[in-house]
Amino acid sequence: MRAHLNRSTDGEAVRLYMSYWPALYGQFINNHRPSLKLQGRWQNPDLVMDDEVSISHAFRPDGSVKRGDDRSAPSNEIVPITLVRGSCSDYEAACATVNR
Numbered sequence: 120m121r122a123h124l125n126r127s128t129d130g131e132a133v134r135l136y137m138s139y140w141p142a143l144y145g146q147f148i149n150n151h152r153p154s155l156k157l158q159g160r161w162q163n164p165d166l167v168m169d170d171e172v173s174i175s176h177a178f179r180p181d182g183s184v185k186r187g188d189d190r191s192a193p194s195n196e197i198v199p200i201t202l203v204r205g206s207c208s209d210y211e212a213a214c215a216t217v218n219r
Contacts, residue, residue, distance in 0.1 A: 129163040153177035153184050157200060166202040174198050 120133055135158075138151040154177055159168025175193035179185055205213075 127163070128161045131161050132158070133161060133166060133168070134158045135168070150186060152186055159200075164204050168200045168202070170198040170200060172197055 120128070120131055124131060134156070136154075136156055138154040140151060141148060154173065156171045156173040157168045158171055159166060161167075172193065172195055175196055175198075177185060179189075179191065185191065
């Protein structure tokens with residue numbers, strides 16, 4: 120987000136970058152896949168974004184991670200992503216579903 124925001128963040132641009140950085144002490148790792156880039160805007164109370172085609176560059180169609188030597192062609196599909204606020208019980212229910 121830009122510096123010196125107004126009191127309201129509604130309509131403000133947001134960019135999120137995430138990359139794989141393993142904790143390998145004393146070793147230099149040049150492959151930081153998967154890497155995701157998300158861009159969008161606050162539309163209070165939600166964060167409405169897209170993936171800048173980074174999901175298809177980072178993952179294969181089966182969901183496995185593409186590593187540095189993977190030369191398979193990514194799709195050019197832009198994936199819309201909306202982050203919404205949830206409650207603690209929403210979070211716990213989602214975790215319980217994943218941990219089954």
